[in-house]
Amino acid sequence: MRIIFFAGKGGVGKTSTAAATGIKAAERGNRTVIMSLDVAHSLSDIFDTEKALINQSKGQPAQVGENLWIQELDIQEEIEKNWGDIHKYLSTLLNTSGLDEILAEELAVLPGMEEVSLLLHINRYARNNRFDVVLLDCAPTGESLRFISIPTTLEWYINKLFKIEKTIVKYARPVAKRFYDVPLPGDAYFDAIERLFEKLRGVDALLTDPEKTTVRLVTNPEKIVLKETQRAFMYFSLYKMHIDAIIMNRMLPDALTEPYFQNWQKSQKRYVKEAEAYFQPVPLLPVNLFKGEILGFDNLKTLGDRIYGKRNPLDRFFDGTPYEFEKIDGKYQLRMKLPFIDKRDVAMHKIADELIVRIGGFKRSVLLPRQVAALDSLKATLKGQYLLIDFDE
Ligand SMILES: Nc1ncnc2c1ncn2[C@@H]1O[C@H](COP(=O)(O)OP(=O)(O)OP(=O)(O)O)[C@@H](O)[C@H]1O
Numbered sequence: 001m002r003i004i005f006f007a008g009k010g011g012v013g014k015t016s017t018a019a020a021t022g023i024k025a026a027e028r029g030n031r032t033v034i035m036s037l038d039v040a041h042s043l044s045d046i047f048d049t050e051k052a053l054i055n056q057s058k059g060q061p062a063q064v065g066e067n068l069w070i071q072e073l074d075i076q077e078e079i080e081k082n083w084g085d086i087h088k089y090l091s092t093l094l095n096t097s098g099l100d101e102i103l104a105e106e107l108a109v110l111p112g113m114e115e116v117s118l119l120l121h122i123n124r125y126a127r128n129n130r131f132d133v134v135l136l137d138c139a140p141t142g143e144s145l146r147f148i149s150i151p152t153t154l155e156w157y158i159n160k161l162f163k164i165e166k167t168i169v170k171y172a173r174p175v176a177k178r179f180y181d182v183p184l185p186g187d188a189y190f191d192a193i194e195r196l197f198e199k200l201r202g203v204d205a206l207l208t209d210p211e212k213t214t215v216r217l218v219t220n221p222e223k224i225v226l227k228e229t230q231r232a233f234m235y236f237s238l239y240k241m242h243i244d245a246i247i248m249n250r251m252l253p254d255a256l257t258e259p260y261f262q263n264w265q266k267s268q269k270r271y272v273k274e275a276e277a278y279f280q281p282v283p284l285l286p287v288n289l290f291k292g293e294i295l296g297f298d299n300l301k302t303l304g305d306r307i308y309g310k311r312n313p314l315d316r317f318f319d320g321t322p323y324e325f326e327k328i329d330g331k332y333q334l335r336m337k338l339p340f341i342d343k344r345d346v347a348m349h350k351i352a353d354e355l356i357v358r359i360g361g362f363k364r365s366v367l368l369p370r371q372v373a374a375l376d377s378l379k380a381t382l383k384g385q386y387l388l389i390d391f392d393e
């Protein structure tokens with residue numbers, strides 16, 4: 001099964017590009033589902049799907065074309081289905097602590113529940129082979145970043161804390177009952193967590209396997225959007241997910257000669273150059289600004305043609321990771337693959353949280369994680385095709 005994430009800042013074109021990719025993938029005979037957590041449910045809107053069809057589907061895949069489905073998760077229903085007992089325990093707990101019952105129920109929705117529900121679906125499709133392709137129309141960057149950290153965090157919780165907690169509660173319950181009003185979680189709570197974890201097993205391996213899963217970052221040629229794209233690039237890399245393309249959406253066409261737009265055209269060109277320095281060797285796929293909103297099957301299909309041309313949208317457009325961070329004996333190291341370099345050519349500058357590496361006329365810029373950005377000393381060594389940069393205080 002092939003999985004592609006479409007991530008990026010709010011409004012950059014994630015839903016449109018995911019939908020366009022879906023059409024191209026389905027055209028080639030792949031059973032394709034486009035999934036979204038968007039509460040505004042814009043997928044069905046841009047496909048112009050009849051509301052009746054979506055209402056009927058109730059969070060299940062709704063067919064919108066040959067080999068093509070869209071699935072908009074209904075978060076309330078997901079919570080009841082997957083989180084019933086956990087949610088019940090948490091709301092009782094909050095309610096006991098004096099909160100109004102309705103408020104307690106609302107607050108007992110843990111951050112990440114929605115995202116985990118999405119992971120559950122992905123994992124099920126990977127196991128039951130219902131689809132060949134799953135495309136994810138992600139929430140705006142901030143939230144989708146939280147989402148990718150969940151499998152790792154959950155694994156840690158289950159392995160490190162869960163078993164201890166379960167044992168403590170088992171022995172503590174008779175004693176605790178006499179002293180505290182707060183209810184301790186019952187068997188149903190622990191069973192529910194275990195069931196959930198079983199359903200999620202393997203999803204982290206799936207998401208970090210570049211043969212199966214890649215991320216396409218959607219961006220626009222504008223300063224603030226690009227900065228956020230850089231940040232997303234770093235986080236996805238930290239979680240060892242593979243970014244295989246940057247979709248540079250909303251480029252003004254060169255044919256546009258109206259003087260009014262000349263400044264825009266100039267600054268867009270400048271930002272495209274910058275983006276190349278940030279993301280190389282991951283390819284940039286430019287897409288023109290359309291004459292109007294992109295609505296309906298035919299417009300989306302045209303968008304798909306503009307993004308991919310004759311290419312297969314399911315190909316991996318880039319193999320490998322341009323850089324990786326590692327912590328070795330408590331020290332941070334950045335590993336960058338730069339073939340054909342000579343150490344004499346390398347110059348580095350750190351400006352705030354950004355590291356700029358110049359090699360001859362070539363510039364590569366990397367946004368640093370917070371802990372790493374705080375370190376001042378840099379040392380570069382060359383090892384085969386890799387430039388290793390050690391950070392120290
Ligand atoms: N290349 C383009 N040309 C013209 N209009 C575009 C282009 N790309 C996207 N749009 C329009 O911009 C709007 C936002 O696009 P879209 O909904 O795909 O963004 P999004 O990243 O999913 O937004 P959100 O973060 O709100 O989910 C839509 O009206 C869409 O039709």
Ligand SMILES: [Mg+2]
Binds near residue numbers: 014016038042137
């Ligand atoms: Mg959207």
